[in-house]
Amino acid sequence: MSISTPDWVKNAVFYQIFPDRFSRGYALKPPISKAWEPWLDPPTSQGYKGGTLWGVIEQLDYLVNLGITALYLTPIFQSACNHRYHTHDYYQIDPLLGGNEAFQALLRAAHQRQIKLVLDGVFNHASRGFFQFHDILENGPYSPWLDWFKIEGWPLAAYQGERPANYLSWAENRALPQFNHAHPQVREYLMQVAEYWIKQGIDGWRLDVPDQIQVPGFWQEFRDRIKALNPDAYIVGEIWGNAQEWLAGDQFDGVMNYPFTAATIAFVAGDHLDPQQVSPALHRAYKPLTAQAYGLRMQTLLEQYPWHIQLTQLNLLASHDTARLLTIAQGDRASVELATLLLMTFPGAPCIYYGDEVGLPGGLDPDCRRGFPPQANWDLGLAAVHQQLISLRHRFAALRIGQYQVLAAGEDLYLFCRYCEDQGLIIAVNKSNQQITTSLELDTESLPWLWNSEQASLLYGTGTLETSPATGCPLTIQLPPRQGSIWGPYTVNATAVLQGSKL
Numbered sequence: 001m002s003i004s005t006p007d008w009v010k011n012a013v014f015y016q017i018f019p020d021r022f023s024r025g026y027a028l029k030p031p032i033s034k035a036w037e038p039w040l041d042p043p044t045s046q047g048y049k050g051g052t053l054w055g056v057i058e059q060l061d062y063l064v065n066l067g068i069t070a071l072y073l074t075p076i077f078q079s080a081c082n083h084r085y086h087t088h089d090y091y092q093i094d095p096l097l098g099g100n101e102a103f104q105a106l107l108r109a110a111h112q113r114q115i116k117l118v119l120d121g122v123f124n125h126a127s128r129g130f131f132q133f134h135d136i137l138e139n140g141p142y143s144p145w146l147d148w149f150k151i152e153g154w155p156l157a158a159y160q161g162e163r164p165a166n167y168l169s170w171a172e173n174r175a176l177p178q179f180n181h182a183h184p185q186v187r188e189y190l191m192q193v194a195e196y197w198i199k200q201g202i203d204g205w206r207l208d209v210p211d212q213i214q215v216p217g218f219w220q221e222f223r224d225r226i227k228a229l230n231p232d233a234y235i236v237g238e239i240w241g242n243a244q245e246w247l248a249g250d251q252f253d254g255v256m257n258y259p260f261t262a263a264t265i266a267f268v269a270g271d272h273l274d275p276q277q278v279s280p281a282l283h284r285a286y287k288p289l290t291a292q293a294y295g296l297r298m299q300t301l302l303e304q305y306p307w308h309i310q311l312t313q314l315n316l317l318a319s320h321d322t323a324r325l326l327t328i329a330q331g332d333r334a335s336v337e338l339a340t341l342l343l344m345t346f347p348g349a350p351c352i353y354y355g356d357e358v359g360l361p362g363g364l365d366p367d368c369r370r371g372f373p374p375q376a377n378w379d380l381g382l383a384a385v386h387q388q389l390i391s392l393r394h395r396f397a398a399l400r401i402g403q404y405q406v407l408a409a410g411e412d413l414y415l416f417c418r419y420c421e422d423q424g425l426i427i428a429v430n431k432s433n434q435q436i437t438t439s440l441e442l443d444t445e446s447l448p449w450l451w452n453s454e455q456a457s458l459l460y461g462t463g464t465l466e467t468s469p470a471t472g473c474p475l476t477i478q479l480p481p482r483q484g485s486i487w488g489p490y491t492v493n494a495t496a497v498l499q500g501s502k503l
Contacts, residue, residue, distance in 0.1 A: 003249035003308045006204075006232045008116060010311040011400050012070040013390050014351035015063055018320050019073055019097055020048055020082045022354055022372050023055025028105075029098060039371040048082050049371050053093070053102035057109045066357065066383075067390030070116040070349070072206055074320055076103065079127065083320070083369070085208065086127035086175055090193040107201050116203035118234055123190045124212045125169065125176040128158050133177050147183050170212065181215040191225055198226055204234030206256075206314075210246070211239055219251040236314050247309045254312040257348060259301055261316055262286050267294040267414070268338040268431055269329040277323040277363050286328075291431065295409035295416070302347065302404060311401060313348035317356065320369055324353065324362040331361070334482035337385050338429055341460070341484040344389040345418060345427050347404050357386040392459055396489060398423045407447075408440050415440070415477065417450075424449050425488035426456075428463060430479035439473035449492040450475070461485030 021043065029052070036050035043049065053076065063071075075084035078092040093103040110117050126133055132145035137158055150168035157163035158174055165174040179186050194205060205226070210219060226233050237246055239255040246252045262285035265273065270288040278286045289297065302310060317339050318324045329335035336356070343350045354360075355372050359379030362368040393399045402420040409415065412432035418425050430436045442450070451469045458464075463485035466476045479485060 003306050005253045005308045005312040006234050008232060009234050009349050012349045013068055013393060014070045014072050014314065014349055015068040016072045016319060016351055016353050017056060018354060018369050019053060019076055020051045021369050022051045023059050024050045025052045025054030025058050027058055028054040043366045043369045045366045053098040053106045057106050060109055060113055064113050066387055067394060069114065070118065071110060072118045072351065073120060075120045075122055080129055085122050087122050088127055088129040118204040118206055119197060119202050120208060121194060121205040122208040124209050125178045128175055148180055148186050149177050150180050181213050181218055191222065194222060195225055195229060198229045198233055207237045210237040223251055242304060244304060247305045254309060254314055257313045257315045260346065263289060263294060263297040264339050264342050265325060265328060269335040270431060272329045272332040272335055274328055274330050277328045290411050291409040291414035294414060295406045299406065310347045314351050315343055315346055315348040316351040317343055318353040321365065323364045323368055324356060324360065326359060327361045327363050333382060336382060338431065338484050340386060340389055341429065344393045345399055358383050388460060392486065396423060396425060398425050407442065412436065419492050422492055424490035424492040425486055426465060427486050428477060428479055429484040430481065433481050435480055437478040440475045441473050442475050449490045456487050456490050459486040459488055
């Protein structure tokens with residue numbers, strides 16, 4: 001099968017926004033209500049802070065300046081919860097967010113700035129307020145929509161926790177009744193919802209818990225119908241583990257790359273990592289890694305999927321479902337800087353969770369969903385690191401579409417390169433608390449472009465790299481404690497092939 005994935009994703013830098021917590025948008029439209037939780041108070045599971053899509057519009061120029069080229073919004077359809085994964089109406093933008101008027105204005109404003117917009121599609125389950133399910137609650141076995149859900153008995157107990165719910169729901173949460181995807185009407189309804197918003201102009205779908213939909217051919221049909229409307233639409237699934245089943249080219253373009261997240265944080269945070277800020281189910285994945293173990297983990301990841309799929313993976317360090325890295329690392333800024341360096345230099349589309357770029361902390365849900373801080377509370381140094389690394393990614397094609405080769409990895413030093421036909425860069429990370437100065441034996445014949453050092457310079461960081469192919473140890477590197485650096489660009493011969501890494 002020939003695999004085709006959207007080229008724009010391979011060159012994109014994403015920004016994930018939790019709309020209720022990003023910006024209220026007073027300048028464009030006053031919020032509907034003033035009865036919101038105070039913006040800077042700790043978030044609660046059920047409270048609203050009043051962010052809107054008008055607020056997102058107000059912040060677009062900030063995002064452009066940061067270097068963002070694509071937005072992923074958590075659900076924005078009408079709902080009765082702050083995260084909106086309990087959908088009431090798939091055709092209406094939540095009035096609290098500004099309604100359909102605000103959405104259309106956001107879509108226009110984003111596209112005018114060359115920013116793509118990807119929405120969150122919650123197609124596995126709806127809510128108790130979804131019309132067809134609400135009709136079942138009102139009319140019981142007489143409802144014409146009984147077969148839309150998986151009813152197991154009567155009476156339904158949608159709100160009585162002491163009684164069996166008598167219907168299937170996601171994760172046994174009776175607030176989230178699960179669709180019966182085998183029913184033709186349900187399947188067609190969801191397909192038409194997805195098509196409708198593509199026709200409105202969105203640039204793709206992030207799919208919530210798509211592995212829960214096991215009906216044969218569902219996601220293949222979804223892809224066919226979406227790509228028929230927009231071949232460049234991005235389809236990315238929330239799959240937390242190995243996603244080979246969904247990434248053969250006939251379903252998704254990529255997945256949220258949580259294996260990259262866990263390995264990268266485990267490597268850079270190490271002993272700084274607070275296990276209390278990691279879900280118990282993920283403790284093993286976050287066990288501290290040496291540079292060598294990290295390199296092996298990255299090579300395994302890169303071998304799992306075809307290259308065109310690798311380039312459209314959605315790589316991230318945090319999301320609305322995880323604690324923020326700054327909190328996981330117990331406030332260690334170096335962990336955030338090193339992880340961001342690795343994020344921006346790995347194959348696939350990097351995605352920043354709103355506020356991470358300015359040092360917003362946050363523990364496990366709901367604390368990871370804090371209000372975006374006012375500028376007076378920003379960590380300007382961390383913001384500058386993000387801006388610089390994003391700028392380098394946009395500047396050098398090798399960081400976006402180039403091959404990834406591990407050059408050396410031991411206990412604390414991780415050295416690798418990204419290269420394409422005419423350009424190469426060297427990236428090094430020292431995760432230890434001590435300066436590293438070492439000479440490395442590298443195969444000069446397999447790395448001919450590396451010795452073209454007169455064309456390279458230090459692009460990021462404070463380390464030094466010296467090459468001397470005439471000696472037995474042709475590469476000498478010095479890195480300060482807890483630092484990373486980038487050197488380049490090197491001129492690459494298109495016929496040169498990198499061989500074996502030093503793992």
